[in-house]
Amino acid sequence: MSVPTAVRAPLRIGPHTCDTPVVLAPMAGITNAGFRRLCREQGAGFYVCEMITSRGLVEKNPLTFRMIAMDPDEQPRSMQLYGVDPATIGAAVRMIVERDLADHVDLNFGCPVPKVTRRGGGAALPYKRRLFERIVRAAVENAGPMPVTIKMRIGIDDGRHTYLDAAQRAVDAGVAAVALHARTAAQRYSGTADWTAIARLRDAVPAEVPVLGNGDIFSAADALRMVAETGCDGVVVGRGCLGRPWLFADLEAAFAGRPLPEPPSLGQVAATLRRHAVLLQAHMGADKGIRDVRKHIAWYLKGFPIGGDLRRRLGLVDSLDELDELLALLDPDEPFPAEADGPRGRQGSPGRVVLPEHWLDDPDDPSVPFGAELEHSGG
Template identity: 85%
Template sequence: MTVQYAPARRGRVLPPLRIGPYAVDTPVVLAPMAGITNAGFRRLCREQGAGYYVCEMITARGLVEKNPLTFRMIAFDGDEHPRSMQLYGVDPASMRRAAEMIVERDLADHIDMNFGCPVPKVTRRGGGAALPFKRKLFERIVRAAVEGAGDRPVTVKMRIGIDDEHHTHLEAARIAVDSGAVAVALHARTASQRYSGAADWSAIARLREAVPAHVPVLGNGDIFSAQDALDMVARTGCDGVVVGRGCLGRPWLFGDLEAAFAGRELPAPPNLGQVAATLRRHAVLLCEHMGDHKGIRDVRKHVAWYLKGFPVGSDLRRSLGMVTSIGHLDDLLAELDPHEPFPADADGPRGRQGSPGRVVLPEHWLDDPDDPSVPFGADVEHSGG
């Protein structure tokens, strides 16, 4: 199949993104990221621009078993709407019960399902990006979530497949839609790529052609700027973009995306003083959400992403990476030159990249794609996408 690429263009390239009964003018989704997309970070991003903001992944088993940690992760601001939750699971029974609990306890308005995790501890048990290969089991899981969710929309996120010899995204998307999923998102890498190399946007284009036109197809992979998003839409025909690593240390990316999709000029890049103010706001929100001690410790991992490319000395970087309080953070940020312009080379990949590798699978996993058996012990509490 030959995919025709259209030139990138500015202006409103898409209508509002609709997920079931919910619509947003800016067709952008924040990808769930473990240890990142908590309520504090989502609020920070929502302050920058419109979109769908999905919480950290929740395991179906953890929800069903009322795991205290799982329930602490289910936190939404009072004005956060729709409340989007991502579920991970490999057992149709657990997935159905988890979806039912979400409805009964009014825990979320929208359920996204994770079939994209490439982490070995997940794939070796048949979960994550390994699971769509088992098409019968995949169908049972998606259908169970849809039936358990009632009138709340269910969406599915996946990868191209296990590796270059085992692509599953086209068949899995058709199964998901036939089972009641209202949208599908594709991270355009295989599990064996993990986060390395370049995303294959042509796979998103093929998926858009394979799925009924009324079902939104969202593209994920290598969205590091507003222009990347416009390019992806123009080249693939997708209905929206999913942003993950590109917003690490750059929550203002959502403001850029909102402007780009509305046809407005992009805001000027922030100088170091504005970046420092955003970092401080992030720290305050984390402390409000997690408590002072955990919140200030959590912000430490974001420091390097915020300061990427800026000429900040190693001693000050090290001190910021060990900050102990908001007051301490204020003192350290005061040492920065607030007029330092945003560095031209700060765009591009950030966060984990790693290298490609063999996907670890359960023994005989690839023998029979129609085996509906639930893999033993696959419901691990782990995130990814």
């Protein structure tokens, strides 16, 4: 299998360099230590952990500390933080530096889910430009030499684009890179990402600050096309690697100008799925790990001609031995189906963004909204 290839310059985030300009997007419930190891085994890149609340970190919440577990050989260690209070974000970053918990921090300004935006967080926050700037500066000032990056969306909706202003403020505050998911919060994951926004961002940001593009990258060809069309310095991959961690091997080959590996047979997919289950068990424990892998099974087997009964049984698997028994029923020589390509994971429909009361009244209001931090700690 081949795609148009192009050698790309290494991606630099602060002192950290990777020849493959690819970042794994933090995904809740997905990008834990087990999944990150599986992806790293496939190809090079920056691999970011699940979103962590700054409050949970500062409070030393046990769940939070389990979620930020990193493999000894995981370099650089990348952590994404969520927060709405500059003081809490600053304290969390200071703790990360003092305890050597990570080598790179990314700030989340892109999450569109209601439980985050209704408190002014995630994709809602850049609209409050002075509060946004306070948060970014608090992170950078407490990070010392550790690089801080941001990930954001185009804006709240089509009438409220914030990404260009937010990027300029973040660059002025000293961030090491800017990533853009080229959708609004109102789009969620529906429709098509507007890659022209990534191109406009690349033109607006100083050349020495990397701009990363995110949205609708489901293949190596998509990644190369995004770079060619937008001039971005690298790509952020989220839903495209669900059930397809070998996408990182494709990306590594494509950006190096090499032919892509052949798509895996069903037997090879099954072996990767089993490896995923083993890694999740090592990270979470046997019972929780095998339960967690269930949600990945449909993504791994998408497009393959597998009977409904076997799919159902795989979706209810409760031990590694049972998983082995069921995977043995698959035809290992079945080729990878063309219909498995393309969008995967959540898409949903566009909708109104849930915001705090009077959030849109004054974009220059720098105050932290009442009750802004999530009521629960953890990620």
